[in-house]
Amino acid sequence: MRHRAVLDVSDLPMHGLEAASPTWWGTFGFMLLEGTGFALVIAIYLYLLSLAPQWPIGAQPPRLGPGTILTVILVISIVPNYWILKWARERDLRKVRVGIVVMSLLGIAPIIPRAFEFPALGISWDSNAYGSILWTMLGLHTTHIVTDVADTLVLAALMFTRHGDNPRRFGDVQDNALYWNFVVLTWLPLYICIYWLPRL
Amino acid sequence: MSTSDIAPDARDTALQEKALAERLASLWATPRGILGALSTVDHKIIGRRYIVTAFIFLLLGGVLALAIRIQLARPENRFLGADIYNQVFTVHGSNMMFLFAVPVMEAFGVYLVPLMVGTRNIAFPRLNAFSYWIYLAGGITLWAALALDMGPDIGWFAYVPLSGPQFGAGKRADIWAQMITFTELSALAVAVEIVVTVFKQRAPGMSLDRIPLFVWSMLVTSFLIIMAMPAIMVASTTLILDRLVGTHFYNPAEGGDVLLWQHLFWFFGHPEVYIIFLPAVGMVSSIVTTFARRPIVGYLPLVLALFATGILAFGLWVHHMFVVGLPRVGESFFTASSMAIAVPNGIQIFCWLATLWDGRPQFRTPLLFVVAFIITFVIGGLTGVMVASVPLDTQVHDTYFVVAHFHYVLIGGAVFPLLGAVYYWYPKIVGRMMNERLGRWVVALLFVGFNLTFFPMHILGLIGMPRRVYTYGPEMHWGGLNLFVSLSAVILAVGFVLFFYDAIRSAFSGEIAPENPWGAPTLEWATSSPPPSCNFERIPVVSGSYPLWEEPHALSVATGLRINRRELLVTSISDASPQARESSPRNSIWPFLAAIASTVMLLSSIFSPWAVVWGSVPIAVTLIMWFWPKGTPEDIS
Secondary structure, X not given: OEEEXXXXXXXXXXXXXXXXXXXXXXXXXXXXXXXXXXXXXXXXXHHHHHHOOOOOOOOOOOOOHHHHHHHHHHHHHHHHHHHHHHHHHHOOHHHHHHHHHHHHHHHHOOHHHHHHHHHHOOXXXXXXXXXXXXXXXXXXXXHHHHHHHHHHHHHHHHHOOOOOOOHHHHHHHHHHHHHHHHHXXXXXXXXXXXXXXXXX | OOHHHOOOOOEHHHOOHXXXXXXXXXXXXXXXXXXXXXXXXXXXXXXXXXXXXXXXXXXXXXXXXXXXXXXXXXXXXXXXXXXXXXXXXXXXXXXXXXXXXXXXXXXXHHHHHHHHOOOOOOOOHHHHHHHHHHHHHHHHHHHHHHHOOOOOOOOOOOOOOOOOOOOOOOOHHHHHHHHHHHHHHHHHHHHHHHHHHHHHOOOOOOOHHHOOHHXXXXXXXXXXXXXXXXXXXXXXXXXXXXXXXXXOOOOHHHOOOHHHHHHHHHHHHXXXXXXXXXXXXXXHHHHHHHHHOOOOOOHHHHHHHHHHHHHHHHHOHHHHOHHHOOOHHHHHHHHHHHHHOHHHHHHHHHHHHHHHXXXXXXXXXXXXXXXXXXXXXXXXXXXXXXXXXXXXXXXHOOEHHHHHHHHHHHHHHHHHHHHHHHHHHHHHHHOEOOOHHHHHHHHHHHHHHHHHHHXXXXXXXXXXXXXXXXXXXXXXXXXXXXXXXXXXHHHHHHHHHHHHHHHHHHHHHOOEOOOOOOOOOOHHHHOOOOOOOOOOOOOEOOOOOOHHHHOXXXXXXXXXXXXXXXXXXXXXXXXXXXXXXXXXXXXOOHHHHHHHHHHXXXXXXXXXXXXXXXXXXXXXXXXXXXXXXXXXXXHOO
């Protein structure tokens, strides 16, 4: 078919950021998908709770210590995460490098209390359905943290190479920071279910 | 011309048409050889692979269906034993739903959506490559298991406790559950790709009200996949956990619940029907528009009907559970919503009929399939309204009435439009026409064969024949109808064989297809048949809903894109105004290797939970290699 030029796009930027970036939308797509998964796991928890004559089944409510420490770390991590979003938007490589190291550490830090959370549940996954859903919730969220930390560490390494100073990388940093917000947000309802609903 | 001959910021305006075509062809090419084939990220090659693979699974599933019909042809038949029969009907159903119906619809989306929205590749093309390999691995897993007499024998919805650790000995149920993980992983990946392609890569000017209806249907379908498929992944994962590490999700003795499985399964399973049906609806709208030779009647109601169906699809799942003893109020609610979904579907039927009524319909093979679809689907829809009512459902639940109903909806509602779509888009995909005369025979044989095969099943169900029985006694008096059904199935099978024959033969000796053989209005017909590796040498610019009808002689295009890297346009969501010239990734072997690593992990985890830990290491390595920048021009910004 014959072509008729009606639009010149040569002045457009060579990479879109935020809402102009396909990766940004892809990240939201995966958040919707994983968010649905978390919502379903919470639905299973509430469903089993509604069936049980008493809740928790055959155990004391989980000890609050490790889970609460982890929650505090996650909530605090939102602040530097906000900064790194801002610095990435400003394309400030030096600050982003500092920020991504801080976020790597703040990603690793919650894994330590998480290791103590499993024993603090006070029940094994194979004791009863209550134990099963608790371990599944924690396991799922641990996978969430670990994969995002791995992602952050790779990105941190990348930011210190020659590939770092590139608008595309700053976009990656923004997407990664957005995703960390999501990791923190999904934890909060899980925290309430695991630690506070059995105390009601 | 090699990359070194071209200035880094050279634009497409620097070259004449022919030189530009050659330059883009080499830039977007898939190299020859095995490595090239395993590394390609071209959505057309991957889409074609998906389509061919899905049709091979259709053929295999059809062979199982014939085995079922031979076994049931007369009372106390001994063609298949009870155990083999259980595996055969389970693999038939699982195969048709998870390896054929959903993937084939997504496959058409993978192939057509980028062309229809006027872009050069799907969003996240490497993820697309990965998704295909994962799908293939899942399919091979299921069929290899059947060949080894390890095939799942628990029905396609794998109810507990039958599939649980107490009754489901061996690895059969685990094979089923892990096949789910494979296919859902691949479906979810494609869904995200399609959403982002439709949101961000539409041709400039293709505002929301100019999106082709097939693209709308794939968008709504993709959202259904994103929100429904996590349910089946959660379900299959918890089932494996119950079986492998002794959790108690489905064990009532320890606080679990068997109905939980049914809720999770059908929360996915009902939208699943619409995940298969909505793309078919989009295909019908495309075919009807082209062959009625006029714009579709009721574009807006049709788009709203897609959304309404998509939303209502999530409010129907309990109608699969009417006989398990749920509260009456709940049953009434789900009866009402099950009947309500007939409304948007009715609206669509009226819009198509009105378009045909007011147009100048040309009854070529694709449109004949649409006619077959409308008749069959209306019958299936009516029995759907019948079983939405609790007393009737209680009577016919788990009988052949239900088998008849869902085959009317799935074959009539999805396979007929799909085959019409094959005849319609075959020239674009292959570059040759299918045979019109054979096509008419295919429609006739399939339509007659289908109705003769499945209509009597309604009666068999009403006189009490349960589904999933491997045989029955002569005193039940079901033999005559069953023999009739089995003989009719031969007609249906002949129709399918003729279809495959036509499809294969036409690829070699069909008439050469021009750019736009049907005189269709949408952008996929504005490029050669089959399209070049870059889809469009210049990205189209759209100023109406039917670009090729509105400007039949010249295509409005954009200029100024680079020719030293794979580049396409990113546009805004609502009015598709250009935002950026974005790069599109090059071919890479890493998605294939990541799929191999994922397959090893998923299959090993059937046998040991620790496989999840050690199996993650190679996956992480391949993913890092996949994403690590290689310093190509695509990484520059």
